[in-house]
Amino acid sequence: MNLCTRLLAIAGLLAGASQAQAFVQETHKRIAIDAVNYMRAHPDTTNYARLAAAAAAAGYTVEQMAQVIGQGSYDVDEFMDTYICGAVTGDCQTAPVWGLGASIVKYTSWWHFQNHTRGSDAHGNDKGGYNYDQLRVWGTLDDMAASWLVGDYLDDGKSGMKGWFGDNSKYNTYGVTEANYRQGSSSSKSQYDDFEEMPFQPIDNLGQYWYTKFQQSPTFQTLGFVLHTTDLLQPHHTWTTIDLNHSGWESWINDYYYSAGLNEHALVTAALGTFAPLPAGSTDIRPLLTQGGAFSYANGGSVLYTTDHAERVRVARLMVPHAIAMAVRVLDHAANRF
Numbered sequence: 001m002n003l004c005t006r007l008l009a010i011a012g013l014l015a016g017a018s019q020a021q022a023f024v025q026e027t028h029k030r031i032a033i034d035a036v037n038y039m040r041a042h043p044d045t046t047n048y049a050r051l052a053a054a055a056a057a058a059g060y061t062v063e064q065m066a067q068v069i070g071q072g073s074y075d076v077d078e079f080m081d082t083y084i085c086g087a088v089t090g091d092c093q094t095a096p097v098w099g100l101g102a103s104i105v106k107y108t109s110w111w112h113f114q115n116h117t118r119g120s121d122a123h124g125n126d127k128g129g130y131n132y133d134q135l136r137v138w139g140t141l142d143d144m145a146a147s148w149l150v151g152d153y154l155d156d157g158k159s160g161m162k163g164w165f166g167d168n169s170k171y172n173t174y175g176v177t178e179a180n181y182r183q184g185s186s187s188s189k190s191q192y193d194d195f196e197e198m199p200f201q202p203i204d205n206l207g208q209y210w211y212t213k214f215q216q217s218p219t220f221q222t223l224g225f226v227l228h229t230t231d232l233l234q235p236h237h238t239w240t241t242i243d244l245n246h247s248g249w250e251s252w253i254n255d256y257y258y259s260a261g262l263n264e265h266a267l268v269t270a271a272l273g274t275f276a277p278l279p280a281g282s283t284d285i286r287p288l289l290t291q292g293g294a295f296s297y298a299n300g301g302s303v304l305y306t307t308d309h310a311e312r313v314r315v316a317r318l319m320v321p322h323a324i325a326m327a328v329r330v331l332d333h334a335a336n337r338f
Helices: 003-014 025-041 048-057 062-078 107-111 140-148 174-180 203-216 220-233 246-256 265-274 286-299 309-335
Strands: none
Touching: 025 048, 025 062, 025 220, 025 246, 025 265, 025 309, 048 062, 048 309, 062 107, 062 220, 203 220, 203 286, 203 309, 220 286, 220 309, 246 309, 265 286, 265 309, 286 309
16 A cells, blocks of 8 residues: 555544544533532532632632633643654654544644553553553554554654654654653653554643642643643543544533533532542642542443443543542642642
């Protein structure tokens, strides 16, 4: 199969699998805003008063603050922080040529998983991220992505790894993004020299990086970046696959978010019992985030294998309220920093 034919075949397969790497961006925004709305409706059981005071001090209404947080959670999928380079050309890009409007929109999405089908990863994290070579469940899209990107490497800056015909480094992803998301684990460049074996850092490390930034300089936008970790309540991100009804499930969630009552406060109240409040003196939120991942792994796996509407409603009325509840726990803790 020549290059053009292969490209068209992959594009055809992936077309319609829109943004299969995360809750769709609008859902992320809704979850973050609904966490603020829940706190406002339940000031006696949340740290709403302090959060509202921080908004007022910054010159925001509560509604404006919620929009800023929600937009931050939305924006993480737009980050231009991850370049992968061709094994032959050495050319480095932020997305595959077949990614526009297809399942893999940007390479940054590969940092948005926490694999609960296995234990620790090559970096020493208790739960790893996406690693094609270590998947326990996968589908055609996982295979096609690995086949297309076979031998491609993570951009590690000038004079780093190279393709056969040179090095067109555009961003030191290994030295910046991977280092940011390393969060106490260990890495080597050689771990990122072949896409099909890359042990991407898990999403809880992404969340911890941004929460540390928030602690250093509190902003509502940075809090929004942290709340992108609600991907942990998307079962595909803890079973770890870009396939198996991934994009269809996420689009369904967005379509039925309100009509199926996925953000009902009674469900969020019940879900809060899953997440113990973060200790006031701690700044490591990863244990809380991993609880969210464990819940989606234990309770959401059916949506990988069925598109039955009733089953999707059942699972969604567990996952989305737990995502909102996890966000509430993060916001409760963060409010003490303002």
